[in-house]
Amino acid sequence: MALSASLLLRQNQSLVMTPQLMQSIQLLQMTHIELVSFIAQEVEKNPLLEIAANDSDPGETFGSDDIASSQTVDSIESSHTTETVEWYGDDAPILNEALDTSFSNVFPDDESGRKADAPELLGQWKSMPGAEAGDYDLDDFVARKPSLRDHIAQQVPFSVTGLTDSMTADALLDHLDETGYISADAVSDVSERLGRPEKDVEAVLRVLQSFDPPGVFARSLSECLSIQLQQKDRLDPAMHAFVGNLDLLAKRDFATLKKLCGVDEDDLLDMLSEIRSLNPRPGAGFETGSCETIIPDIIVHPSTDGSWLIDLNPETLPRVLVNHSYFTEVSKLKPRAGEDGEFLSTCMQTANWLTRSLDQRARTIMKVASEIVRQQDAFLLHGVDHLRPLNLKQVADAIKMHESTVSRVTSRKYMLTPRGVFELKYFFSVSIGSSEGGDNHSAEAVRHRIRTMIAQEAPSSVLSDDDIVDQLKKSGIDLARRTVAKYREAMNIPSSVQRRREKKAMARMASA
Structure with missing residues (x-):
């Protein structure tokens, strides 16, 4: 086959992603x-x-x-x-x-008076820096809300003495997060960085754990609750066993908790009520940063x-x-x-x-x-x-x-x-099919309906996933039981067994 040169004219269309x-x-x-x-x-x-x-x-x-x-x-x-x-x-x-x-609609007769009086009122601030030059801003003189670190730092000089202990307290303060907790390996990190024995760092940490707000410098939720109970003089052996088994409390396994704590049902309800009064996030009440408003x-x-x-x-x-x-x-x-x-x-x-x-x-x-x-x-x-x-x-x-x-x-x-x-x-x-052949239903609307049904259930008649499926089918929503369970878990709603335990316990607490 002979090779030859030729000219061809070809036209095609293509989309070119230009920088603009x-x-x-x-x-x-x-x-x-x-x-x-x-x-x-x-x-x-x-x-x-x-x-x-x-x-x-x-x-x-x-x-x-x-x-x-x-x-x-x-x-x-x-x-x-x-x-x-x-x-x-x-x-x-x-x-x-x-x-x-608008401001003029609310105070139509007073707006001009306010503008006219503004220079006279601002002129009375003789002690403000830059008042004569007129380059001041009132926002510069507004006190900001103290942060958790500032609040803790003000208490350190009154309880921690000595240069070495003060440096250790500052190092532990660097590990404090916005919720009031420190990491589990904070003590070993500070000990290695400062070259101090871990027992000395632990001693400084125990002093810091007595600061306000109660529960700060804890390394776990259990320790945070224990610190608060200890400051209230309520950390007895039964309560110590209670806060040491919070996983059973999350599962609503009250029968096992009664055996571990060695208390009856009434005492367990009192302990549960006291645990609910504690603050699991002691640093949450302090300013952590600016809050951006959605526009x-x-x-x-x-x-x-x-x-x-x-x-x-x-x-x-x-x-x-x-x-x-x-x-x-x-x-x-x-x-x-x-x-x-x-x-x-x-x-x-x-x-x-x-x-x-x-x-x-x-x-x-x-x-x-x-x-x-x-x-x-x-x-x-x-x-x-x-x-x-x-x-x-x-x-x-x-x-x-x-x-x-x-x-x-x-x-x-x-x-x-x-x-x-x-x-x-x-x-x-997502679209969910209708059992009656009508319009399909939105998954968000179905989740809202499941949430409402569970919120309205009585302690004596807690709905299982199969019961929810039956009620949804009566209202024209065709949904499988595993889908109901998936939606329920996504909304952090416990199972019917756990809800029954919790609702019964809450009912006894309310009646008591």
Whole structure:
């Protein structure tokens, strides 16, 4: 076969993952905090990007391509759901105004007086550092809540004397976690690090275990409870055997506990009541760090006509502006050719891409949220019992998008509804067949029903897994017994035997 050279023209289509396309996909998955951090980095690198304040002048714009202009999404054709959304707009109401909690509405006659009196009142703080210069912040003078380490460190000088013991106490304090416990090998670690015998470290540890709050510096739950009982002078041999066999208490094996402790049923109930009054996490009452509040990305509220209004939360949508005026002025001074011109063109392309990507991100979130609300209309009206089974494919087919896109949108995004704040993934649940041939049931709704049935059972008639299966079948839910057991264990609900023991014991305690 002879070899010859030839020219061929071939046309094909392929999807190329450009860096900007990958960045757009990452933007879709980012949370509000991650998005704000990313935009801040882009604004720092790009002189054409600006973040507009929420209270900026509505007439101030930077060009026709500015994504900050108000936009509206078409309403879904549904008899139950309509939605209108505005984002990146100067006139977009903030969340407080949308919920009608503005300060001016509450005190309409007093607001101007408060503003007028503010300089006079602040002028009375003569002792505040920087008061004359006006560069102070009242938050700098607010006392913070002490941490567990601070609380313990204040007690060390009063009980631990000597330089060596003080160093040992500080080393043990380094092993203290936020719940008030230390690891089981903390003593050996401190002994090896400081070169002291373990018995000397144990002696310092016993002193630290007498500190407030009771139970700190314990190496196990049993030791934590024993320390608290010892400080109450209630650690007798029976109680010592009780806290040494907490695994039997977790299994509700009260018969074995009575034999080990050598007490009757009434004494065991008293001991159980005393154990319940102790604190298994002595360090939980102290500040461990800042608590991040969940800010919903979507707000759903009922309309006057019985439908649902779906809005994107303006507080989670940063307003990014492209400064076209600055670009025009610099272009006049600098020629387009050369490094400066190339840098300026690159900045403009990046700025336009970012604003378009943010716009597309908002539209995609809106489409997914609107379809979820349309599918879960019964849940919003009647509660979790009416949560419908839903998967990513159903939503993706309805809005003509890929399942991976829907998965990224619903990841770590939250929706504020009249029923509370829920992650978007909460509305996706496995379908469970109906025994009567009707609509399928959501797995989350079935778990809620099982939890409710167990909570309402009487001590004399505790439901077994087979009983739960029969009651579910009567209500049209076809579920196997092993599935009921799996759901029950996932919700940390003990078996019927353990529940019967506990409910009977609690009933005797209540009657006593």
